[in-house]
Each structure stands twice: as structure tokens, then as C-alpha cells.
Amino acid sequence: MLRTQFEEDLQNLHTQFSTMAQEVSDAVYKSVKAFIKHDKEIAYNVIENDVKINELEVQLEKKSLEMIALQQPVTTDLRIIITVMKASSDLERMGDHAVSIAKSTIRVKGNERILEVEEKISDMADAVKIMVDSVKDAYINGDLEQAKAIAQSDTKVNDYFNEIYDMCIKEMKENPETVVGGTDYLQVAGFLERIGDYVTNICEWIVYLKTGKILELNSNRDDLIS
Template identity: 60%
Template sequence: MRQNFEEELNDLHVHFSEMGMMVSEAVYKSVKAFINHDKELAHNVIENDVAINNREAELEKKCFELIALQQPVTSDLRKIITVMKACADLERMGDHAVSISKSTIRVKGNKRDPKIEAEIADLSEIVKKRVEEVLEAYLQYDVTKAREIALKDNQIDEAAHSITEKAIEDMKRSSDLVIGAADYILVASYLERIGDYVTNICEWIVYHETGKVVELNTKNKDI
């Protein structure tokens, strides 16, 4: 009986990792679509979001079944709760990738700012790297690495703030740039929120290992 339970817990672990890779790809594709004005790729991200949502629902259902049928002890219960909470954060990251894709589809012939778009591309690379790092930390339940990743969130915040400031300057300079600049601000905010959810997962890694709910980033964010 115990061996079967361990196998089911391991399956949760694997399926979470697969969901994480799906989300990481969605984030990458959404920004690539935005920068390249690729509406077809943006539609692809939106269509594939169903698979991410289904994976979260499957994981959540399995977690509830394990709790109800196996009545896990404290350490195993923490593992199940960690999966439930962290996969919810992944699902929200996927939602923001969809929002970026919708911005791509919405833009029609607006004047663009190549310099800001280059900064958005750079920010997306940082965010993608953080997502990959937190997934690796989760697979290893590496508390030290999780704390280090959370400390890097300021880098994402500062880059998003820089993009916002430059977009506002564009708005002031030319009315032709207002619509495009508004999208830059939105996309930067979506990427920043994805970074916040990375921090959330870092906190769930710490919870899994210590049993303590900690705040690794003091700014306002959803847990």
C-alpha cells in the first residue's frame, strides 16, 4: 500500500514538472509572438492554454483523492499541498501568457518602438530563465536555490518599471505611439506578475521542506 502511495506522489511530481515546461513554453512563445507581431503564434498560445488548465484540474483532482483516500501523514500532506498551490501559480502564469498573446492580436498597424521591444525581449528571457530555475529547484526541493531565485525578483521589477517609464515617454512624445505604448506597459506588467508567481513557488518549496509559510518578497502579491 505504501509503495503505491509513493508511486502516486512521484507521479504528481512528474506531472507538475511537465505542466511547468508547458507554461515556460507558453511564456516564451507569447513574447516571441508579441515582438515579431506574429498573430498566428499568439493564437497558438491561446489555444494551448486549455491543455495547461486541464493539467491543473487533473493535478488538483489527484491531490484531493490522495488526501481523501490515503490520509497522508504530515510530510506527505505537505508534498500534496505544495503541488496544489504551486500548480495554481503555474496556471496563473499561463493566463498571463494568454494576455500577452491577446495584446499581440489586438495590435493593428500601430507605430512601434524597437528599443522598448528589445527591452521586453530581454525581460522575457530573464523571466523564462527564472521559471526554468524554479522548476529545477522544485524538482530537487532545493530551499537554498529557491531563496536565491526569490531574491532576484527585483531584477524583473526594475526592468518592467524601466519599460513602463519609457512607454509613458513615448505617449507624451507622440499620439501615434499611445496605443502601442499602452500594450508595452501591459506586457511588462504581465511579465512582472509571472515573476511574482515564480516567487510564490519558491515559498512553497520552503514550506515543503520546513512546514513554515514564509514571505520571500515583501511587496504586495498574491500567495
Template identity: 70%
Template structure:
């Protein structure tokens, strides 16, 4: 009886983690869409929605501690619970970066736009969102091989960051009126790059779940 209750709780924990991940993925998508389209209402929606993401993380953490304290899980089950706790903390930070992007949108007041940089930011965000969605699937399937592959794709995100950085600096030097807007682009690209790093962290937790070993993936890529 106790075991079946524990399995049920574990399944719920997995489901709630996945749901939190989907909410974070949507927040990232909306925040970039709001930024590129200067949509302040959508940006506000992301900021408001972050409260729900934070509540989800607290709920997962509380349930995880309860399961550890009351049911004293064996090694494999304990790994599952630790993975949820650690990975949900990474998700929560990703949600915070989506909020930072949304706040950049609200700050922008008719600054000179740089369409080619915005196109790159949008493409970078698409890459990041694909990584987020893929890591959630890898988590559901406990797929360590997929996790390693996803972590590797963070190189593309870092490449975009360098490209946007170089492009923005070059344009700002030539056209001083783009400096305020350009600074926002640099910040947003930085937030997206950090989201990519958190996805890599979650990949590491998936590998840990499968193997019991903490592996540093993309050690040269991460800051």
C-alpha cells in the same frame, strides 16, 4: 503494498507538475516572441494551448484530493501534496498571463512600433523565463536555498517593469502616434511582472515543503 502505491502516485504527481511547468514556460516564451514579432499565428497557438494547461491543473488537483482522502498521508507527504496543489494553481495563473500577452498580439493592428521598448520587453521576458525554469528545477530538487535565491532575482524583473514603464510614458508624451502601441507595452510588462510574482509564490511553497513553515519572500517587492 499501500505505501509503494502511494510513493508511485507521489512520483507521478511530481512528474505531472514538472510537465505542466514546462508547458507554462513554453507558453510564456511563445507569447512574448509572438508579441515582439507581431506573429498572430503563434499567439493563437498560445491561446489554444492554454486549454491543455488548465486540464493539467485540474488533473493534478483531482489526484491530490484523492490521495489526501484515500491515503490520509502523514505530515511530510501531506506537505508535498499541498505544495503541488498550491504551486500548480500559481502555474495556471502564469499560463493565463501568457494568454493575455498573446491576446495583446492579436489586438495590435499596425500600431507605431517602439523598438527600444520591445528590446527591453524581450530581455525582461528572458529573465522571467529563466526564473520559471530555475524554480521548476528547485522544485524537483526540493532546494529551498535555490528557491530563496530565485525569489530574490524577481527584483530584476521589477526593475525592468519600472524601466519599460518610464520609457514608454516618455516616448508616448513626445510622440502621440505611439500611444496605442505604448499602452500594449505597459500591459505586457505588467503581465510579465505578475508572472515573476507567481514564481516567487512557488519559491515560498518550496521553502514550505522543506521546512514546514510558510515564509513571505520578497515581501517589499510583491504587490
């Protein structure tokens, strides 16, 4: 009977994590859409909804600690709970970066636009959103190989950042009126790159879940910062 309750609690953790991952994916998509379209209403919506993402993380952490204290799980069961706690913390930080992108939208006031850069940022955001959605599936299915493949795809996100950086620097040198807007573009691209890094982090927790080993899956990335 106790085991059945424990398994039910684990399933609830998985469901909550999946819900949180979907909320974060939506936040990333909407924040970039708001930035590209200069839509402050969508931006405010992303900021307001971050409360829900934070609450989901608190609930997951609280339930995880409760299960560890009361059930005293070992081996695989303990790894599952640790993975949920660590991965949900990464999701919460991803949500924070989506909020930062939304705040960039609200700050922007008629700056000189660089349409080619905006298009590239949109493509970068699409690549990041695919990573976020895929890592949710990899987690739910406990798919080790998919997790490794997602981590490798972060290289593409880093390449987008480098392209955007080069484009912005070139434009800012040639047209000083684009300096303020170009700086915003670089910030947003930086936030997206960080989100990709946190997805890679979750991939590493999936590997830990399945193998008990903590591996660095993408050695090219920078050290993570909150």
C-alpha cells in the same frame, strides 16, 4: 504495498507538475515572441495550448485530493501534496497571463512601434523564463537555497518593469502616435511582472515543503492578484 503505491502516486504528481511547468515556460516564451514579432499564428497557438495547461492543473488537483482522502497522509507527505496543489494553481495563473500577452498580439494593428521598448520587453521575458525554468528545477530537487535565490531574482524583473514604464511614458509624451502601442507595452510588461510574482509564490511553497513554514521571500512585490 500501500506505501509503495503512495510513493508511486507522489512521483506521478512530480512528473505531471514538471510537465505543466514546461508547458507554462513555453507559453511565456512563445507569447512574448509572438508579441515582438507581431506573429498572430504563434499567438493563437499559445491561446489554444492553454487548454492543456488547465487540464494538467485539474488532473493534479483531482489526484492530490484523492490521495489526501484515500491515503490520509501526514507531516511531510501532506506538505508535498499541498505544495503541488498550490504551486500548480500558480502555474495555471502564469499560463493565463501568457494568454493575455498573446491576446495583446492579436489586438495590435499597425501601431507605432518603439523598438527600444520591445528589446527591453524581450530581455524581461528572458529573465522571467529563466525564473520559470529554475523554479521547476528547485521544486523537483527540493532545493531550498535555490528557491530563495530565485525569489530574490524577481527584483530584477521588477526593475525591468520600471524601466519599461519610464521609457513608455517618455515616448508617449514626446510622440502621441505611440500612445496606443505604448499602452500595449505597459500591459505586456505588467503581465510579465505578475508571472515573476507567481514564480516567487512557488518558491515560498518550496520553502513550506522543506520547513513547514510559510515565509514571504520578496517583501518588495505587490500583493498578488489573479
